[in-house]
Amino acid sequence: MEFTMNEGHPVEVEVGGRRYARHAIHTRFVEIGESYLDLIREYVLPVWQPGDLLSSSEKVVAPCQGRVVYEEDVEPGLLARFLAPFASGTPDAFGVKHPAKMQFAINECGAARVLWAAICAGVAKLFGRTGVFYEMTGREVAGLDGFYGAEFDTYAHMGVRIPADPDGVCDEVERELGVRMMVVDANNINVEILGKSSSLPWSEDELKAMIADNPAGQGTELTPFILIRPLD
Incomplete structure (x- = not known):
């Protein structure tokens, strides 16, 4: 081969x-x-x-696993639309700069936690530190992909979450x-x-x-x- x-x-x-x-x-x-x-x-x-x-x-x-979220399920509210423009992003990974992803974070963590994370992230940027927002909101928020249809139209209005129990998935694949x-x-x-076979x-x-x-x-x-x- x-x-x-x-x-x-x-x-x-x-x-x-x-x-x-x-x-x-x-x-x-x-x-x-x-x-x-x-x-x-x-x-x-x-x-x-x-x-x-x-x-x-x-x-x-x-x-x-069906771990997806659709745009109609995360319609951005006032707080998401306000916070999203302040978020950092790149052409390949614009993260919560997308209002739907910011709304997902709010749905997942609560408005108060997201607002506090945004404030802390803004202060951290002044000292050259990045990634604080995702550290405070957790892996589910950091790992959400999608809402971007440049490569595949399917992902234009859909987000892909991180897998459930990735360690268990890897062990299942090895077992089967x-x-x-x-x-x-x-x-x-x-x-x-995210996960690996225990062996x-x-x-x-x-x-x-x-x-x-x-x-x-x-x-x-x-x-x-x-x-x-x-x-x-």
Whole structure:
């Protein structure tokens, strides 16, 4: 099997003195309610061998679990519309700068907590510190993707939440299919390990280093699965 990667990402990486080959597995667009077990059977098992590690984007697992929120369910109120313009954002990840995402934060955490988090984040920016808002509002708010249809129209009016019990998902996949896996939330700024098989021998820092360059991509690559194979 020839390992291939998305443009701009090397096939081989070195982590902790060991070399690993990475392979970007192309899939169809995953619809809400599909089975992640069936997807792994279809796309991963044909190239899997013992000792491999599968890195799965949370954007596969969460839609399979139905962990989505629709725009009509988070119609921005006055507070969300007021706070959103003050939030930080980038072209790839505008976060709660989108009023619907800010409203999701309010629904999830309560108006008082979100307002206090926004005030603290504004003060922290004066001292060069970022990310305070998400630290205070939690992983559900920080992990909400979507409401952005530049790549896929489906996401224009829909948000994708983080998966439920990602550790349990990884253990289920290993138990049912024999595939060791981690679920990641990765973008061009940061990588977070949301869940992993309990049998994995690597530390969280090593797992992050294997995908530090976000090899699955940030656009229309349709490569949510990255197969990682030790070479030594």
